[in-house]
Amino acid sequence: MRRRKGVRILSICDDEGIRFSRELVLMQEGYEVESVSSRAFLNADWVRSFHIAVLCHTLSAECAASLAETLRRSNPEIRVLRVHSIRSRCDHYYDVDCEVLPGPSELLRAIESLCNYPAPPHQQSGRRPA
Secondary structure, three states: OOOOOOOEEEEEOOOHHHHHHHHHHHHHOOOEEEEEOOOOOOOHHHHOOOOEEEEOOOOOHHHHHHHHHHHHHHOOOOEEEEEEOOOOOOHHHOOEEEEOOOOHHHHHHHHHHHHOOOOOHHHHOOOOOO
């Protein structure tokens, strides 16, 4: 898999052990990663610095859907990936999802697919919208 320098990922998970291990896996693949719990304050300026958000299977479907909406209000360009153990009715909130059981390989494939999405036109020119 290609290394993705400069791709910033926000990992949101309420289990400290999963947060730590997910961060290590993603950092080994060359991603810039920050991890927080779902109770963290999500400052809009900070959220705009991320390309991808990973929402953990430890979050309830309602919490994950609410976080996806909050993230997109702060950063309409953020791609949201939901890791799940059981699919929910809220899956339409996410750009892509993956199952937790196959382990990191499934997560890395899902993130890679998000990295291959075309950039919005203003990102291709290096300008952000006013």
